[in-house]
Amino acid sequence: MTTRDLVLVALFTAIIVVLGLIPPITLGFIPVPITAQSMGVMLAGCIIGAKRGALAYVLFVLLVAAGLPVLSGGRGGLAIIQGPTGGFILGWIVATYVTGLIAERLVKDGQNEIRQFAAFFIASVVGGIVVLYAIGMPWVSMTTGAPLTDVATGSLAFIPGDLLKAAIAALAARAVLIGYPLLPHRA
Amino acid sequence: MLNGLNVEGSTPLHRMSVRTKLAILLVLGVALYFFSSLFVLVPAFVLAAGIYFTTGLTVRDGLSRLKPVLFTIVILLIATAYLASIREATEAFFRLMALVLFAGAVTATTTTGDFIDEITRLLQPLDRLGLVRAADVGLAFGLVLRFVPDIFNHYQAIREAHRARGLKVRPLTILAPLIILTLKDADTIAMAIDARGFRRPRSDRNR
Known part of the structure; x- marks a missing residue:
């Protein structure tokens, strides 16, 4: 890994921290408020790729574990990782890696706007939603004793918001790809 | 912060x-x-x-x-x-x-x-195997702590720019400028780190 890659990883981790400081927005038609930080997985994978994106999240999880209040709402510490939603926090690393892998495979230079958007959107949905929930939900079920099927049903409430986040992340990722392309230079 | x-x-x-x-x-x-x-x-x-x-x-x-x-x-x-x-x-x-x-x-x-x-x-055992550089963890950590206030200032500047033009502050219009503004400094920071010799190249690999 070059020094530049290391710096990109650290800067992206810092961006994820800052996204947690931005006040969450509520949309009328979605029950859960949207925190900018929860788009971090999709953004990291789509913008700096699989390896660097996953490393940015390894670093972020280390910040959480080290007791820095870097999660949105000023949360942090090992207690959050031990709690029922800890699976989502650890799942971020894998989710970012998968998002990055798909984005690296599907997005190419010279594709038209819509194809690039679609590719980023698919990567964000598969990595940032499917993979993340596949890790997070069994953890909730295991720690609380609630049956997995019921946890899955309950999680459906978050899906509309997540799809919207995937769309925003895909648009932002495409804008960054045009303005300052980093994805093609793989780590 | x-x-x-x-x-x-x-x-x-x-x-x-x-x-x-x-x-x-x-x-x-x-x-x-x-x-x-x-x-x-x-x-x-x-x-x-x-x-x-x-x-x-x-x-x-x-x-x-x-x-x-x-x-x-x-x-x-x-x-x-x-x-x-x-x-x-x-x-x-x-x-x-x-x-x-x-x-x-x-x-x-x-x-x-x-x-x-x-x-x-x-991480030392993995370092000896050549899989990771253990010292990078501390360096990356320091970089994050150093740059969070800067990036937060970027965010505030972009937000003010939105307000000055009477635009609504939306995640979509904030994210792209924030990320580009931050990541484009990566080359300069990397050069500064290398110029100071913080990451010594290892003689046994990475040549």
Whole structure:
């Protein structure tokens, strides 16, 4: 890994921290408020790729574990990782890696706007939603004793918001790809 | 902006090595799931609460830190009590709270610096195998802490620019400029790090 890659990883981790400081927005038609930080997985994978994106999240999880209040709402510490939603926090690393892998495979230079958007959107949905929930939900079920099927049903409430986040992340990722392309230079 | 959650003190937990604390937490995290008897889980909870509130945290601070986790746990366990059984929910409550309290105690008694030092030491075997550079963890950590205030300033500047033009502050119009503005400095920062020789090239590889 070059020094530049290391710096990109650290800067992206810092961006994820800052996204947690931005006040969450509520949309009328979605029950859960949207925190900018929860788009971090999709953004990291789509913008700096699989390896660097996953490393940015390894670093972020280390910040959480080290007791820095870097999660949105000023949360942090090992207690959050031990709690029922800890699976989502650890799942971020894998989710970012998968998002990055798909984005690296599907997005190419010279594709038209819509194809690039679609590719980023698919990567964000598969990595940032499917993979993340596949890790997070069994953890909730295991720690609380609630049956997995019921946890899955309950999680459906978050899906509309997540799809919207995937769309925003895909648009932002495409804008960054045009303005300052980093994805093609793989780590 | 980014103060650690540790409190100063000299309790046994403060003096214990970070490695031991993390090992106990890990063992506890696995072991407590093998017990479903309240005769084990309630004492574990009481013990963890005892440790948590004797780390030097004030009661108010200690409780306010627990609030977000407690909120999630209570919501999920009300659902569990309804879907599975009240007994299971009670067991899960004491088990989770014991773990959360002990983890909170570890966080309260460990400084960020000590934690990173320990991670660096734990990575040494992998460093010798040439898989990672252990010293990079500390460097990356320092970079994050250094740049969070800067990036937050970028965010505020972009927000002000939106307001000046009468635009609504939306995530979509904030994210792209924020990310580009931040990442385009990567080359300069990397050059500065290399110019100071912080990452010595290893003679045995990376040539």
